[in-house]
Every structure is written in C-alpha cells, then in structure tokens.
Amino acid sequence: MAxxxxxxxxVDLKVPWKQVEDAQEGIMEKIVSRxxxxxxxxxILKFPPMETDQVLVHDFWEEVYIIDGSLYDKNKKETYLKGYYACRPPGMVHGPYKIPNGCMTMEIRTFEK
Structure with a gap:
C-alpha cells in the first residue's frame, strides 16, 4: 500500500497540530499523508521563535519547502526565506538553526526499502 x-x-479543519515527538517543546506537526x-x-511543521543546537543527519530523503517565516543556518551562516526549497539525500548534514520569528514548512520524508 502506498x-x-x-x-x-x-487541513486546518481535518488535521490537528501535535507536538513533534523527541523534538524541542513547541515544534508542532500536522501529518497530512503517510x-x-x-x-x-x-x-506541515510549525516552529516557534527558537534556536537549535543539534546537527541533523537522517537515513531518509527529506524535502522541505518554507511556507512562511525563515531559518538561519548557524554553520553555513545563511538565511532561508519563504519560498526556499531543500532536497536532502540520506546522510546529508544540516543545522543547527536559529528561527528568530517562527517558521512553517512542508516536509516530505521518503524512506527507501
């Protein structure tokens, strides 16, 4: 099954916001398909104004589109704004981030068998 x-x-009416498990307090998600x-x-992920200290590496493909707000990559010293997109293969290092005014993203995670 796919x-x-x-x-x-x-989505606002049908899918509730939930705290992301194992994430900093206040990072909320709406899983729209699985x-x-x-x-x-x-x-869809919603981040409050915050700063992270964690460098992230995943074992899955991750695509991220910024719907609103911005992310500042503390290692790369780059700011990513509304409308920016990333496609990260498994093993790609990213973060940590500063999110000065909050941010909302759409994220697609693809696990390969």
Missing part, C-alpha cells in the same frame, strides 16, 4: 489517494481537503509500508510521510 500513501492514500486524497482529494483536496481543509505510507504505512515504508513509513514515508508528508507533514
């Missing part, structure tokens, strides 16, 4: 077929629906076989999913 991700479900979904026609347009109001593939139960692979674990791949698409979600």
């Amino acid at each position: 991700k479900p077929e979904l026609e347009f629906f109001d 593939d139960p076989e692979t674990g791949s999913y698409t979600r």
Whole structure:
C-alpha cells in the first residue's frame, strides 16, 4: 500500500497540530499523508521563535519547502526565506538553526526499502 489517494481537503479543519515527538517543546506537526509500508510521510511543521543546537543527519530523503517565516543556518551562516526549497539525500548534514520569528514548512520524508 502506498500513501492514500486524497482529494483536496481543509487541513486546518481535518488535521490537528501535535507536538513533534523527541523534538524541542513547541515544534508542532500536522501529518497530512503517510505510507504505512515504508513509513514515508508528508507533514506541515510549525516552529516557534527558537534556536537549535543539534546537527541533523537522517537515513531518509527529506524535502522541505518554507511556507512562511525563515531559518538561519548557524554553520553555513545563511538565511532561508519563504519560498526556499531543500532536497536532502540520506546522510546529508544540516543545522543547527536559529528561527528568530517562527517558521512553517512542508516536509516530505521518503524512506527507501
């Protein structure tokens, strides 16, 4: 089974915000689709104004589109704004981040079998 077929629906009304497990307090998510076989999913993330100290490396593909706000990469000394997109293969190092005014992203995680 793959991700479900979904026609347009109001995400704000149908999907509640939930605290992201194992993440800093206040980082919230709405998982809008999930593939139960692979674990791949698409979600919307909301970050409050905050700063992270963690360098991240994943074992999955990660695509991120900034819907609103901005992220500042503390290692690269670069700011990423609304409309920016990233596609990270497994093993790509990223972060830590400063999020001075909050940020909302859409993220697609793809786990390969």
